[in-house]
Amino acid sequence: MTTRWLSPAEQRAWRAYIGAASLLEDTIDRQLQAETGMPHLYYSILAMLSEAPDRRLRMTDLAEILKITRSRLTYGVTRLANDGLVRREGCHSDKRTQIAVLTDEGMAVLERAAPGHAEQVMTAVFDRLTPEQVGQLEEICGAITRGIQGENPGACGEDLPWRRRSS
Amino acid sequence: MTTRWLSPAEQRAWRAYIGAASLLEDTIDRQLQAETGMPHLYYSILAMLSEAPDRRLRMTDLAEILKITRSRLTYGVTRLANDGLVRREGCHSDKRTQIAVLTDEGMAVLERAAPGHAEQVMTAVFDRLTPEQVGQLEEICGAITRGIQGENPGACGEDLPWRRRSS
DNA sequence: TCCTAGTGGTTCAAGTTTTAAACAATACCT
């Protein structure tokens, strides 16, 4: 197959995307860092836990949801555990598994940070988009996710894969 | 002002975006790392230089384009210079400034990597999008960029800020 | 039962990157 290049329109879209994504990640990260002392990834760990039933999740599942290696997750959870925002628990049915549980303090931190985070997302993103564009964005990002993951579910958010191998 | 929360639709869009962005960054980074031995940021440095007039750019301008600190850029350029992909040059008119110049080897590396990168972007993103969506994506990302930068130009790509303080 | 393969998680060492603060060398302005 000869090289497939981006069309001019695609080129423009890609550049716009790269610029926006980099700026956005930077902005969000900075704000979260200032407000909670932790980077976006760690905030996401807390957020995912907060939405899981009983605020708990297997390490492996959590890693899969966040699309990061288990090693990386262990590192992050260790830090969060040191800060008292997360607690580890064993599992009766399978003694290998560890379960990360969001502590009350972790939940408190999350709730304290949420308004600022939401405000940030609003001003950075949604204040500038029409309702149609919001829909389009979801659609487009969904397509990209499916494209990369090759049709397998369990992305970050939405149809969360609770009830997978859990007992 | 009471807290402004995301509407359900915005919530969905935001989640979809976060997931896609993280996956995409990961994919691109991994592919570039495998193919060129350098992360996306460094590839971007080369790419920006390659499009600049005479393939050269002031450190400060480059940093601004890429939205990174000068310190971070210095680090990156040093690495690229050690690999022979970039060369530093002084400036006659202002002896403080350093100019990063893309070497022929750097250009060669870039050109060698470009096809694989393009292919990756195509399969990961554009193969899944309709022409309308491509336009929408550009539009949306442009709006986000403007939202964050508060109407100031000079984003990453497109209307590049050559001719700023140079000379 | 015992053996083997596979899973779940952590640890370890190494390397990379990031940050922030401090510097040195100019340039600019009055």
Added chain:
DNA sequence: AGGTATTGTTTAAAACTTGAACCACTAGGA
């Protein structure tokens, strides 16, 4: 001249990531 702002680099510390090695346990036969 003298004070101030810019440019870029350096520095040391910290944070993060990776990959391989590793332990403990589970599962699935023979």
